Amino acid sequence: MKENKSKYAVMGILSMGPMSGYDIKKRFEKSLSYFWSESYGQIYPILKNLAKQGLATRSIKKQTGKPDRHIYALTDKGRKALQEWMIQPVGRLIGRHEILLKLFFGHQVSLEDNIRQVEHFRELQSQKLKEIKATEEMLKAYYKDNPNLRYWLMTVRYGQYVNRAFLRWSKETLTELRRMEQEAE
Amino acid sequence: MKENKSKYAVMGILSMGPMSGYDIKKRFEKSLSYFWSESYGQIYPILKNLAKQGLATRSIKKQTGKPDRHIYALTDKGRKALQEWMIQPVGRLIGRHEILLKLFFGHQVSLEDNIRQVEHFRELQSQKLKEIKATEEMLKAYYKDNPNLRYWLMTVRYGQYVNRAFLRWSKETLTELRRMEQEAE
DNA sequence: TAGAGCATGTAATAGGTTACATGATTAG
DNA sequence: CTAATCATGTAACCTATTACATGCTCTA
16 A cells, blocks of 8 residues: 555644635644655645545635635545544654764765764754744644644654754763863863 | 765775675665665766776686676775765755654544554564664674774764654653543543 | 565655745744 | 735655565574
């Protein structure tokens, strides 16, 4: 069974209510950006395909001054397909961590270069942690009574746990690199 | 500047010493598997290309009974290109976390389904943590006096930090999901 | 005698981003 | 006046995996 995750990601967004490809992109950026993203190049063909397979319906909303909106809505068949995918156990995640690739070969450059790299990584992650916290506040304020909220907050907490792990690791690694600098003197 | 990470990953492995495409695959599997992997479909064309660009040299070692080995070695130009890439600050990592995608839409399936999913995720990660510990022991034993070892152990510790974060999050999330189950009764 | 390991490589396919094309409205 | 927002979509291009082709040797 071939599973195109992007397809299910789009269907998942549609499960929140009928909307357009443009709206879907917005949702990804607003609420899922720290763990998932999709480009228009994926979204529009997927929507076309969902309609063709009877997993979603399409209706056109005319607008004046702006382009027409193509509204997609999940069908029962679509919702069932989404649910079936959701209960399949997740596979292994082999994220490609560029920082580790660079550090793995750290011996090829100077200690200062490695330190600079890890410091930059720490900055990135600390920035990201702030963004996740902002997302959390936004979700709590905007979707106070949404039945999905508790699930959304679980995903937010995941981001927080992982990012704090990144920060702790950065600190420890910088200490170690600086110790190596002193040893070399 | 277009940066093909796979290319630099291969060059990084070659920085440890001359070897064949087959060896390179082995190295990825043995030491980097928990944060990076490359398939033959990537490795062989990349090696061909490195030779063409003068970043590596190729020599053939004849063998009897087995296919000949094509040994690649980084040139000075290759080593410089690798170092230049290594000091470029890393970009943002947007890993696609399938478990979060599924949980984000958790409201679409039953609480038991979500619990099963997170439990399975926890099992996966706990398995992975064991593998990382095994890799750590292997590295310490095999590469005791290798100047790269301290960098390698830093990458191993990253895996441990992140995996422990996953496990803590799983525990907390399962508690929350079970609380939701009770509230529903 | 079946399967794993050694060792190279290509072709087909899937998955994903970026740039382009179009064009009106609105905010700064 | 410029840039952003709204809104659709395609084409070109990267990136990556999987399956296939070949064929010998060693181990269970």
